[in-house]
Amino acid sequence: MTDAPEVGELTPPDRTLMGPGPSDVHPRVLRAMSTPLVGHLDPSFVDIMQEVQELLRYTFRTDNEWTIPVSGTGSASMEAAIGNMVEPGETMLVPTNGYFGDRMASMARRAGGEVVTVDAPWGKPLDTAAVQDAFDEHQPDVFGFVHAETSTGVKQPNVPELTDIAHSHDAYVIADTVTSLGGVELEVDDWGIDVAYSGPQKCLSCPPGASPLTLNDRAMDKVLSREAEPRSWYLDISLLEGYWGDERAYHHTAPVTNVYALREALRLVAEEGIEERWDRHLHVAGALKAAAEAMGLGLNPDDEFWLPSLNAVLVPDGVDAGAAIDYLLEQYDLEIAGGLGALSGDIFRIGCMGHSARPQNVAFLATALGEALEAQGADVDVEAGLGAMRDALNR
Numbered sequence: 001m002t003d004a005p006e007v008g009e010l011t012p013p014d015r016t017l018m019g020p021g022p023s024d025v026h027p028r029v030l031r032a033m034s035t036p037l038v039g040h041l042d043p044s045f046v047d048i049m050q051e052v053q054e055l056l057r058y059t060f061r062t063d064n065e066w067t068i069p070v071s072g073t074g075s076a077s078m079e080a081a082i083g084n085m086v087e088p089g090e091t092m093l094v095p096t097n098g099y100f101g102d103r104m105a106s107m108a109r110r111a112g113g114e115v116v117t118v119d120a121p122w123g124k125p126l127d128t129a130a131v132q133d134a135f136d137e138h139q140p141d142v143f144g145f146v147h148a149e150t151s152t153g154v155k156q157p158n159v160p161e162l163t164d165i166a167h168s169h170d171a172y173v174i175a176d177t178v179t180s181l182g183g184v185e186l187e188v189d190d191w192g193i194d195v196a197y198s199g200p201q202k203c204l205s206c207p208p209g210a211s212p213l214t215l216n217d218r219a220m221d222k223v224l225s226r227e228a229e230p231r232s233w234y235l236d237i238s239l240l241e242g243y244w245g246d247e248r249a250y251h252h253t254a255p256v257t258n259v260y261a262l263r264e265a266l267r268l269v270a271e272e273g274i275e276e277r278w279d280r281h282l283h284v285a286g287a288l289k290a291a292a293e294a295m296g297l298g299l300n301p302d303d304e305f306w307l308p309s310l311n312a313v314l315v316p317d318g319v320d321a322g323a324a325i326d327y328l329l330e331q332y333d334l335e336i337a338g339g340l341g342a343l344s345g346d347i348f349r350i351g352c353m354g355h356s357a358r359p360q361n362v363a364f365l366a367t368a369l370g371e372a373l374e375a376q377g378a379d380v381d382v383e384a385g386l387g388a389m390r391d392a393l394n395r
């Protein structure tokens, strides 16, 4: 028998989170998480569930009845979307221009689907013509794209064009909105997106644990008329319907505290106004971008595809990205991240999401990053960067 371990009180460091997620959590969300637990079938919780669904519809800009938080992280809502929409033997078209397109491919294969790809380099969005060609060649049943690619800092433009192509081929569209929901313009209904999934820990500034998902009636009809059951029991939407639909019957024990948190995070979105929130992200992240550029640092994507919630700043020559990231964490308790995969060592990934998308965070970040780069002898003009940031914030 081992002795009882002696574990001290929990004292996590007080970080400022400006990496690819999680972002800083709003104090009101933390407070909501410390309110008393009720049962997941308690009548009071049923009201809370309805409120969360309404708030999610507002944030997704959809009237989809079937709009819920999936228990689990963003990968759970992602797997619920793909695992239910792709039936064995069906074909899913996925992008190759970032890390999360690969994850879509893995999930589609595990669902028994065939995977075909539409290619674009990391750091570029999908081109409409390339998507058209891929549809003509492969006739996929389902098309997935990443609206806000966290690995490259690229925002996919032309979404209505892509959904039109898919629908003219009778295919369904799944959008990854993990790093856009609540921070970057997203119009699920107007853009013709059939299924969108997201995560709470990015622009909603909520801890991970309950992840938004929405399906329109057309997608839901497909899910409910599948021949084969989805391979996951836990993420089977036809079973989740029993809990989140009118029946309110037990399926699994919902993460009550995470649902409270999401409710409060979404209430903050509704209070601010979704469009005002998109504008805030543009404004504050725009100041961060201005600071980086005036310092002499480039951004990886072209301006047209810049993603305000995730800024992919190029690492200047001679700088060790990992050492700069460590410097910020050690000296300032400030978290940013490096590049993934093909962009490893080439970019810093600086999040500007939700509660982290505030002028004081950007001012802090620009000052500390400038110092971290100067500490390595990089040729950066920190004063110019701070001046450009101030001008942009005052605009």
Ligand SMILES: Cc1ncc(COP(=O)(O)O)c(C=O)c1O
Residues within 6 Å of the ligand: 020, 021, 073, 074, 075, 076, 078, 100, 146, 148, 149, 150, 151, 176, 178, 179, 199, 208
């Ligand atoms: C674009 C994108 N999709 C999916 C995910 C997966 O979400 P999670 O890590 O919460 O499971 C992430 C997480 O960073 C993401 O950025």
